[in-house]
Amino acid sequence: MDRHAPDQGSDPAAIARRLVTARRQAQALPDYPGELPRTLDQGYACQDEAIALWGRPVVGWKVGKIPADWESLLGEERLVGPIFEGAVQAPAPREAGRFAVIPGGFAAVEAEFVFRIGADAPADKTDYTAQEAADLVETLLVGVELAGSPLPLINVLGPPIVVSDFGNNSGLILGPEVPGWRSLAADELTCETFIDGHLVGEGGAASISGGLLAALAFALSRCAQRGYPLKKGTLVTTGAATGIHDILAGQRSRVSFGRWGEVLCNAVAAMPEGSDA
Template sequence: MLEHTEANELASRYLAEHDARAQHRSLADRATDQSLDAAYAVQDALHRLLGERGHKIAGYKVALTSRAMQEFVGVDEPLAGAVFDHVVLSSPAAVRLNDHRHLGVEFEVAVRMGADLTADAGPHTRESVADAVGACHASFELVEDRNADYSSLNVFDLVAENAWNAAVVLADAVTEWRSVDLIDGATRLTLNGEPAGEGRTGDALGHPLEAVAFLANNLNSRGQSLRAGQFVMTGSSIVTQFPSAGDELVFTIEGLGEVSLSCH
């Protein structure tokens, strides 16, 4: 495991690269330990640095929810990252592309927690977390890949730099979420009023609550917990889009409504 000082130094380097919107490059070779646990130690240090700027964790994201993407980067499970309060937007939202180097948009069910998921109640499963869910939202996740070379992605970097989260956009909460089909419910994207993609609510891990259970167990293993009021971005059901200025995106989930984003 990385020493505390080394984790802090690496986190500072990642944060400086993000602040500068620099071309993505791997920093993994600077770490004396490149294990997944070490990468999460750097991520936790990055979270502390953002906390020192006055930002608070509002929720979390689960990345690499498809087996193909996990195999592509050499892991056998999804990855976790945090979403901070200053980048949580309400629909309809607008984003300035010039504020980013290379912004992608993903299309997800966000799950809002109504109760804590602590280690003493675990290990958590899709079934056991259901009673802790307060609501669901249609949502976008905005990801900043900084023009990364996808053919040479390093899992250490992906975890250490907070799984690339740039922002989220949330539609209104649906508290009657149990009546929504979260396996085969239709998801649809329109881009500038034209159909641009479709999927199913269960396309990420088979069910959004699988992502919640994974995230809760991941946090518990790191001495943390998913808390009431926080949300989980559960993975995209439609391929990532990289919008241009002037684009209007509307994402609809059967039973959860729609979320919209204007790009300038």
């Protein structure tokens, strides 16, 4: 049985308001604020409402892998969540990005290979192959997704819940471009994640199911089907290349992409919108 107050209900708009308010107030939610979405479509209905409430342009989309046990139940391999204007950082070399962590919520860093779209996707096209996706790419960058939510157990609750809360995304830190990426083998794109100097994960493009372009093709297709065809300049993350690594306020992460550079991040406690801190 879902653990929620009986008057909270399953109205996507009501759930979205509570999730958005919690993010803006930097306040953790120990329980889901309504009936748990059972399907991805129910989760996306909440996400659509929350996008409208957030009131900022969507400049990117995160792509996440759905665990195998959930994939067989839900019928999709991946999910998407919005990345908003103002949530993308591009620090100078050797400078760190900033991750505002909701105290008591969920926070993790994820090493990412990130595509930037070079042309508007056709508004009426809703299904893409990997090659069709590649044709729309301007460049590939390295980066770190800031996975964050007021729900501490968001990943435990399952993909429909992840989808409902912006895909468990709180922002993106961009690193250097990867020149000549089209001619590189997946095993040449490797990365390592460190938290407070300790190695916590290793992987790379070869860790992404089906490859980086399969993740992009999914984003192009799923977003178009929902009425969000990707535009020129849109950023698309492709999946957690070294895994999902929890981080707390006060900790620091470093993701090394070898010859492609590194991305630094300092986690700090989030403050309510409008506060002076």
